[in-house]
Amino acid sequence: MLSGAIAAGARLPSSRTLARDLGLSRTTVIDAFDRLIAEGLVESRVGAGSFVSNVLNAERPHKPVPVGKARPALKPSLSRAMGWAVDRFSDRPRLPYAPRAFVTALPAFDAFPMAQWARVAAKHWRGRREEVMGYGEPCGHPRLREAIAAHLRANRGIACDRAQIFVVAGAQQAFNLIGTVLLNPGDKVWFENPGAIGARNGLLAAGAELVPVPVDGEGLRVEEGLERAPEFRLVFVTPSHHQPLGHVMSLERRLALLRSAEEAGAWIVEDDYDGEFFFGRRPLPTLKSVDRTGQVIYVGTFSKSLFPALRLGFMLVPPSLVDTFEKVSSAFVQGVPSSLQAMVAEFMDEGCFATHIRRMRRTYEERHAALCDAADRALGGLLDVMRADSGLHTIGRLPAHLSEIAVARAAAGRGIVVSPIARFSIEPAPVNGLVLGFGGVKPAEIRGGIAVLREVLEGLARPKRAAAMR
Numbered sequence: 001m002l003s004g005a006i007a008a009g010a011r012l013p014s015s016r017t018l019a020r021d022l023g024l025s026r027t028t029v030i031d032a033f034d035r036l037i038a039e040g041l042v043e044s045r046v047g048a049g050s051f052v053s054n055v056l057n058a059e060r061p062h063k064p065v066p067v068g069k070a071r072p073a074l075k076p077s078l079s080r081a082m083g084w085a086v087d088r089f090s091d092r093p094r095l096p097y098a099p100r101a102f103v104t105a106l107p108a109f110d111a112f113p114m115a116q117w118a119r120v121a122a123k124h125w126r127g128r129r130e131e132v133m134g135y136g137e138p139c140g141h142p143r144l145r146e147a148i149a150a151h152l153r154a155n156r157g158i159a160c161d162r163a164q165i166f167v168v169a170g171a172q173q174a175f176n177l178i179g180t181v182l183l184n185p186g187d188k189v190w191f192e193n194p195g196a197i198g199a200r201n202g203l204l205a206a207g208a209e210l211v212p213v214p215v216d217g218e219g220l221r222v223e224e225g226l227e228r229a230p231e232f233r234l235v236f237v238t239p240s241h242h243q244p245l246g247h248v249m250s251l252e253r254r255l256a257l258l259r260s261a262e263e264a265g266a267w268i269v270e271d272d273y274d275g276e277f278f279f280g281r282r283p284l285p286t287l288k289s290v291d292r293t294g295q296v297i298y299v300g301t302f303s304k305s306l307f308p309a310l311r312l313g314f315m316l317v318p319p320s321l322v323d324t325f326e327k328v329s330s331a332f333v334q335g336v337p338s339s340l341q342a343m344v345a346e347f348m349d350e351g352c353f354a355t356h357i358r359r360m361r362r363t364y365e366e367r368h369a370a371l372c373d374a375a376d377r378a379l380g381g382l383l384d385v386m387r388a389d390s391g392l393h394t395i396g397r398l399p400a401h402l403s404e405i406a407v408a409r410a411a412a413g414r415g416i417v418v419s420p421i422a423r424f425s426i427e428p429a430p431v432n433g434l435v436l437g438f439g440g441v442k443p444a445e446i447r448g449g450i451a452v453l454r455e456v457l458e459g460l461a462r463p464k465r466a467a468a469m470r
């Protein structure tokens with residue numbers, strides 16, 4: 001009736017007929033009629049029957065809308081920031097849900113201590129109902145905030161207080177919030193090129209004008225940033241392990257970045273997404289640990305150190321921003337599931353988290369070695385796999401005649417996932433290569449994956465070589 005398929009004034013079949021035609025009890029049909037009458041859609045005239053009411057005539061479309069077909073959508077009017085962002089979002093990235101060669105972004109599911117986790121979870125749900133069923137603290141579960149602060153003090157060299165820690169729904173929510181709270185549409189943001197996709201999208205959604213700043217073996221080229229946009233408002237970096245190239249930002253660059261941000265009055269967002277997992281050289285101190293002026297906002301995630309389904313991350317803000325983020329969290333965010341936060345806090349307090357990280361360093365070192373060994377043996381001249389000192393992924397450089405997009409496509413056809421570096425780039429970057437995740441993949445699968453990748457690369461290289469000889 002609302003769609004106009006049954007015209008105003010039309011006579012409805014009797015309840016008896018309808019009940020018979022539909023195979024329903026008459027009571028059900030009379031019930032439905034009564035409701036339609038109560039809602040004003042149907043009028044009942046004694047002795048004459050039931051009719052579609054005229055009352056809503058003005059609301060109904062003039063032509064009936066065929067059932068199951070939506071009306072053509074009006075072009076929605078988006079906010080200025082979002083209208084600008086949606087076309088610039090990188091194409092609907094679907095984050096991976098299961099590890100296989102060479103998926104990035106996933107930790108080793110197979111090595112997670114599920115029995116310990118299940119014990120902690122069961123213990124949580126046996127707690128007092130007043131403690132486990134209500135709304136949580138908006139800035140984060142107090143025990144978790146304290147556990148995170150203690151972890152950062154002990155392992156990442158950061159002097160901090162638990163009041164500076166805000167628990168969020170993954171690092172992604174931290175990027176979104178930072179953009180919403182600290183940027184105005186059109187503000188210039190230095191962004192590593194190539195660089196992290198999720199952070200890029202979060203800042204774009206706040207209306208940021210991203211300024212791609214090239215990256216070399218020492219990290220973000222600060223001088224280049226100053227040339228392109230001296231008056232920047234914020235800079236996003238992954239200094240412990242560049243996403244995606246894997247470089248560690250040198251101390252000199254870190255100090256230059258801190259100096260430049262101080263002069264510009266800009267915020268620095270340090271994304272330390274997998275910095276825990278070092279196995280080569282000892283890592284440099286975090287940028288936050290040498291931040292003397294309170295400009296660095298440090299973002300961490302449990303997606304690598306535990307697992308991504310938790311959707312748990314945190315940010316450590318300088319003292320000058322604590323009050324603002326407290327208000328924002330209470331008024332606007334209302335936290336993430338307090339049950340999960342409590343379980344992670346217990347897992348950390350019991351020492352399971354620290355043990356897991358230590359074990360994972362060895363696991364990732366072994367997987368990294370398996371990848372490099374297999375690549376050395378099988379991929380000479382086809383893909384030059386870079387040695388990493390940390391993290392769960394590295395890159396492989398392709399010779400100029402092989403297109404990263406074509407390789408990724410052909411590999412996908414054989415069940416192998418490799419990401420072209422171009423996916424991470426705002427403007428073309430001078431690296432032709434692939435991102436290879438190894439953290440979530442068992443050594444045997446790594447070796448199998450490299451064998452398939454070799455066939456794929458040879459298949460693509462052969463016609464090119466033949467053409468070059470002709």
Ligand SMILES: Cc1ncc(COP(=O)(O)O)c(C=O)c1O
Pocket residue numbers: 105169170171172173196197198238243271273300301302303308312313
């Ligand atoms: C650079 C970077 N930062 C952070 C994250 C983690 O994001 P989240 O905590 O939202 O899962 C990822 C995920 O892959 C990432 O690549």
